[in-house]
Amino acid sequence: xxxxxxxxxxxxxxFVQVMFLNQIHFFGFASPMLFLLFFIVFPYQENKSALLLxxxxxxxxxxxxxxxxxxxxxxxxxxxxxxxxxxxxxxxxNFVYQEINLFQVSFLARVMYIFLIAFLFHLxxxxxxxxxxxxxxxxxxxxxxxxxxxxxxxxxxxxxxxxTKK
Amino acid sequence: xxxxILFLTRQKDFFVFxxxxxxxxxxxxxxxxxxxxxxxxxxxxxxGSLYGxxxxxxxxxxxxxxxxLLVDENKRLHxxxxxxxxxxxxxxDVNTEVSFSTNQYKxxxxxxxxxxxxxxxxxxxxxxxxxxxxxxDMGVISSKGIVGIVDKTSGRFASVQSVLNVRSKIxxxxxxxxxxxxxxxxxxxxxxxxxxxxxxxxxVKVGDTIVTDGRSSIxxxxxxxxxxxxxxLNQLDxxxxxxxxxxxxxxxxxxxxxxxxREQEAIRELEKxxxxxxxx
Numbered sequence: 248x249x250x251x252x253x254x255x256x257x258x259x260x261x262f263v264q265v266m267f268l269n270q271i272h273f274f275g276f277a278s279p280m281l282f283l284l285f286f287i288v289f290p291y292q293e294n295k296s297a298l299l300l301x302x303x304x305x306x307x308x309x310x311x312x313x314x315x316x317x318x319x320x321x322x323x324x325x326x327x328x329x330x331x332x333x334x335x336x337x338x339x340x341n342f343v344y345q346e347i348n349l350f351q352v353s354f355l356a357r358v359m360y361i362f363l364i365a366f367l368f369h370l371x372x373x374x375x376x377x378x379x380x381x382x383x384x385x386x387x388x389x390x391x392x393x394x395x396x397x398x399x400x401x402x403x404x405x406x407x408x409x410x411t412k413k
Numbered sequence: 414x415x416x417x418i419l420f421l422t423r424q425k426d427f428f429v430f431x432x433x434x435x436x437x438x439x440x441x442x443x444x445x446x447x448x449x450x451x452x453x454x455x456x457x458x459x460x461g462s463l464y465g466x467x468x469x470x471x472x473x474x475x476x477x478x479x480x481x482l483l484v485d486e487n488k489r490l491h492x493x494x495x496x497x498x499x500x501x502x503x504x505x506d507v508n509t510e511v512s513f514s515t516n517q518y519k520x521x522x523x524x525x526x527x528x529x530x531x532x533x534x535x536x537x538x539x540x541x542x543x544x545x546x547x548x549x550d551m552g553v554i555s556s557k558g559i560v561g562i563v564d565k566t567s568g569r570f571a572s573v574q575s576v577l578n579v580r581s582k583i584x585x586x587x588x589x590x591x592x593x594x595x596x597x598x599x600x601x602x603x604x605x606x607x608x609x610x611x612x613x614x615x616x617v618k619v620g621d622t623i624v625t626d627g628r629s630s631i632x633x634x635x636x637x638x639x640x641x642x643x644x645x646l647n648q649l650d651x652x653x654x655x656x657x658x659x660x661x662x663x664x665x666x667x668x669x670x671x672x673x674x675r676e677q678e679a680i681r682e683l684e685k686x687x688x689x690x691x692x693x
Contacts, residue, residue: 265460266463266467269529270471270528272530272531272603272664275530275531275602275603275604275664276530276531276603277531278531294426295426295429295430296425296426296429299426299429299430299433300429300433303433303436303437306437307437307440310440311460312460312463312464313529313532314529314536314538314572315441315532315534316440316441316442316443317436317437317438317439317440317441318441320433320436320437320440321434321437321438321440321441324430324433324434324437325434328426328430328434373533375438375441376532376533376534377533377579386533
């Protein structure tokens with residue numbers, strides 16, 4: 248049952264991302280990446296391969312819609328691969344074996360966790376997309392502003408849709 | 414052997430990650446090469462159809478603005494038509510006034526179904542493809558100025574490399590004096606592109622109009638590009654770099670025209686022959 252729910256969630260998130268959020272450009276460039284939320288709140292599992300494969304496929308679908316080759320897929324894969332580090336950092340060692348509940352930690356930890364994942368994603372995204380180190384450094388502030396918008400949108404949706412579960 | 418298998422199973426996640434990451438990387442690297450174009454076509458058919466549906470809904474809310482654009486253009490074209498008729502009456506040879514013969518270029522109309530301006534390699538998708546005889550390297554303009562160059566085509570759709578793409582290189586010139594340079598985009602800001610390699614003797618002023626210069630076979634001569642916002646001298650090679658504000662608002666375009674150059678093939682072949690003779 249939870250699998251069905253997860254898949255439905257993922258399809259809705261990708262659809263919203265591709266059809267609406269990717270058309271939004273704050274200041275002409277910053278698009279919030281709401282689909283990251285799925286990989287932010289997804290419970291930690293000992294077997295990471297399934298989640299990695301999911302990330303890869305989701306990335307490729309969004310890539311196909313945005314004509315970006317494999318940029319989404321590569322950055323999302325990397326983020327999902329290093330995610331356990333962040334979980335350990337913010338939820339402590341013993342949380343690794345439980346479900347992540349973002350509402351069990353302080354507001355600051357919650358925001359920092361989302362911020363770090365979003366920041367890493369946007370950083371890698373701009374690097375893979377540009378493949379030019381000089382230009383990459385120049386677009387650093389773009390990464391930062393995009394990250395802020397992603398964090399805001401993710402936090403808002405988190406509060407909006409999790410309030411009943413809490 | 415057993416050790417190796419044990420090692421592999423213990424590190425399974427890492428290897429899954431590595432393999433998928435390399436595949437994604439390969440896609441990224443091949444994003445604009447020939448091998449990729451087949452994969453993109455299939456994707457373009459699916460995503461293109463879906464975008465067609467959503468854009469038909471969102472276009473509805475934009476009708477007023479787009480109508481005004483088209484009315485403005487009609488007004489301008491009427492004006493030009495009247496001017497040409499007046500010239501004809503005065504028995505002036507029209508062909509010397511208009512920079513291209515009427516038969517050389519064919520104009521098709523298209524609609525943008527997907528647009529992006531936030532990436533560093535921006536592409537648009539238009540609802541015209543091979544079925545409407547749209548092929549690679551055709552110029553795309555809006556009612557106000559240039560938009561981009563057709564990149565890949567499928568049956569019903571084509572992707573257009575936007576002017577706002579770090580790969581774009583379009584030759585353009587100052588309208589007043591004809592000094593030419595290369596138009597490119599260094600990923601700075603929306604609707605601002607750079608015209609580089611302008612000789613420093615060119616008398617540039619802020620507000621000067623930039624047009625395409627017809628040196629390439631993609632755009633006809635004299636299509637408006639934008640106006641000079643500011644400029645500076647390059648210390649390295651003593652050339653001017655102009656920041657050009659595009660006439661077209663790239664984040665709000667819907668109707669475009671695709672320009673087909675009937676003589677493009679002939680020009681290409683000639684260029685190839687020249688290259689060959691240089692090699693020999």
